[in-house]
Amino acid sequence: MKREFPEHIAWSEARMNGDHALAFVAVQPRNPRKEARFHMVYDGTSFAQLSEATHAAERALQGILRFDGFDAPVFNSPEC
Secondary structure (H helix, E strand, C coil), X not given: CEEECCCEEEEEEEEEEXXXXXXXXXXXXXXXXXXXXXXXXXXXXXXXXXXXXXXXXXXXXXXXXXXXXXXXXXXXXCCC
C-alpha cells in the first residue's frame, strides 16, 4: 500500500527476518537528493507470519499524520 503526501511518498512493507516477520513504513522524500528510509513500526514487534506483518504495516501507514523535520513519520498512535 502507498500514500502520497505533499513532500513525501510512503509505503508499507513487511520482511521476513529468520523465523519471524517485521513491519515497516518506508518514506521517500520528494527531494531527489534524499534516499528512502525504512521505519520499523510497532516498537519492534515481530509477527509469526508475513501476512500479519503486512497488515500491521498497512495500519501504520494509514496512521501517518505528518512528517517531522528529519523526514520521520509522525503517527496518530504512540504504538506505531
